[in-house]
Amino acid sequence: DLTQDALRQRNISVDLAGFANAMEQQKAEARKSWAGSGEAATETVWFPVREKNGATEFLGYETEQAEGLIQALVRDGKTVDSAAKGDAVAVVVNQTPFYGESGGQMGDTGLILGEGFSIEISDTQKKADGLFVHLGKVISGTVNTGGTVELKVDHARRSRLRANHSATHLIHEALREVLGTHVAQKGSLVAPERLRFDISHNKPISPDELEEVERMANEIVVQNSPVSTRLMSVDDAIAEGAMALFGEKYGDEVRVVSMGTGLHGAKANRPYSVELCGGTHVRATGDIGLVRVVSDSAVAAGVRRIEALTGEAARKHLDEQDKRLKAVAATLKISPADVPARVEALLDERKKLEKELTEARKKLALGDRSPSGVPAENETIAGIGFLGKAVSGVSPKDLKPLADAGKKSLGSGIVVFVGAGEDNKASVVVGVTDDLTARFSAVDLVRVASAALGGQGGGGRPDMAQAGGPDASKAEEAIAAVKAALEAA
Structure with missing residues (x-):
């Protein structure tokens, strides 16, 4: 219309028929670009549905129940006029309270009811630029297009989604305050049972930092302040400090979600979290109940993943942790408050005992008797001092210290120690x-021993090398192979 008005002043007309024809060709080309197999082929069904009926009106910000008119049914990737009991079906209505998965938030579930039929909805997706598609199964009766229906979102599940989504906003802002304003959200998952989101940060987040983030988020939760939503232009929203999230597409008009009042620093007495967001949220921050951060991990270079729980899920998590702590305390016969100090003392004691055990095994291996029960005597092979032993109960990492001690006891010579593991695999060390x-070269000799054990390779230095093999029962053969190599040299 604007084009026509502008050209009319110049006495230029618009070829409306030509425009309509060109537009139809463009749409046809767009549909062709989606042609393919599998999911790509299935997606093509939504374009004509979108062209015929327009975008679905979303009512879910204000209500979880609404009436609607069935505009299309899709079964097995094709539009159909009806669907019967037991059919898996995708339903498109003119308006819906069901949220379609986007922005990391999972789609709603619930029921679609009509005269003589009911459909159980297991997911809601967005298709073809604004089409809300309800995926489900007909559990009774026969569904026909054009029928009037009542749509009911699963309230309990939606409530958990609201709480988790609002919690991501609070945690995001808390992370920016604790770690710095370089933190930006790089992706998210808002599920009913948990929340997860990725942020830009180039190092692990310390336990103290996570604790502070959690404390700040819960500080806003207990305010129980209203969560406000405003519609405004993208430029105006960003000018007012609203954060736009990575990977999101925004129209000319956006929803700006604000929650909480800052209590510290530059945020004091100002809105705590302000973000552009099309998701569903709690009415007040107190509806979140509780925020519990459960993990921080790396998912890519410069990207950390935060996982958290809210409300009842957070309470259950804390309850389970408390039960575990009490169980440990009962086993140790101490109070829960004394568990950390006692565990630390036990670990120190274990390290001391392991060290003593290693020394005892080393003395046993170097000292009194060989595996055959004959008193251990240093041998001379081709004029070279030699000590070779098969040992058990010695870890591979302790074989090198054992070889060093053996070299010291020989003064001049070659030592070979073969250790047997619980899985019957062998480790062998040669010291020169x-x-x-x-x-x-210890490397050459250890490879000879490894071959006798059924292995190959080995590495180290000329004075110390280590290898392995799959058959510890051939330990004596490995020692004999090294002796033979010395005799042949």
Whole structure:
């Protein structure tokens, strides 16, 4: 219309028929670009539905129940006029309170009821630029297009989604305050049972930082302040400090969600969290109940993933942790408050005992008797001092210290220790004293031993090398193979 008005002043007419024809061709080309197999082929069904009926009107910000008119039914990727009991079906209505999955928030579930039929909705998706598609199963009767229906969102599930979505806003702002304004949301998942979102941050978040983030978020929760929503232009919203989220597409008019009042620093007495958001939210921050941050992990370079719980899920999580702590305290026969100190003392004691056990095993391996029960005597092979032993109960990491001790006891010579693991796999270490490394390489000798154990390879230095093999029962053969290599040199 504006084009026509502008051209009319120049006495230029518009070819409306040509325009309509060109527009139809463009739409046809767009549909072709989606042609394919599998999901891509299924998606093409929504374009003609969108062209015929227009976008779905979303009523879910204000209500969880509404009436509507069935505009289309899709079964097995094709539009149909009706669907019977047991059919998996996608339903499009003119208006809906069901939220379609977007912005990280999962789609609503619930019921669609009509005269003589009912449909259980398991998910709601957005298709073809504004079409809300209700995915479900006909549980009774026969559904026909054109029928009037009542749509009922699962209230309990929606309430949990609202709380989790609002909590992401509070945690996001708290992270920016604690870690810095470089923090930006890079993706999210708002599910009924938990929330998860990714942020830009280049190092792990410390326990103290996470604790402060959680404390600040709950500080706003207990305010129980109203959550306000305003419609405004994108430019005006950003000018007022609203944050736009990564990957989101915004129209000319956006919803700006504000919640809480800041209590500290530059945020004092100002709106705490202000974001552009099309999701559903709690009426007041107190409806969130409780925020509990449960984990921080890395998902990519410079991206951290935060996971949290709210409300009843958070309470259950804390209750389970409390039960575990009490169970540990009961086992140790102490009070829960004393558990951390007692566990630390037990760990210190274990380290001390492990060290003592390692020393005892080392002395046993170096000392009194060989595995055959014959008194351990240092041998001489081809004029070279030699000590070879198969040992058990010694971890692979302790074989090198054992070899160092063996080299020291020999003064000059070559030592071989083969350790057997619980899985019958073997580890072997060869040590060569410094005066012999010009003639013999521990790397070459350990490879000979490894081959006898059914393995291959090995590595290290000329004076110390380590390898492994799958058959610890051949430990004596590995030692004999090294002896043979010395004799052949």
